[in-house]
Amino acid sequence: MKMTQDLEQRVVELETRVAFQDQTLTELSDALAALRKEAAQSRELLRRSLDELKQARGAFYADPAEEPPPPHY
Structure with missing residues (x-):
């Protein structure tokens, strides 16, 4: 009886x-799913931020070939 109770x-x-x-x-599974999301x-x-930065750089640093010649020419 004691053995049965112990078991x-x-x-x-x-x-x-x-x-x-x-x-x-x-x-843990829920936390991992949230971290992955x-x-x-x-x-x-x-x-998206890098894409916007590339576009902003492109607008800031215009292609020199598209620039009009300086006035002294």
């Missing part, structure tokens, strides 16, 4: 640990 107690403890680990894995958004924002 039952151990099984309950193991089930509790497994349930806790399942919950922890779910939380955030990283994708950051990547897209960086890409």
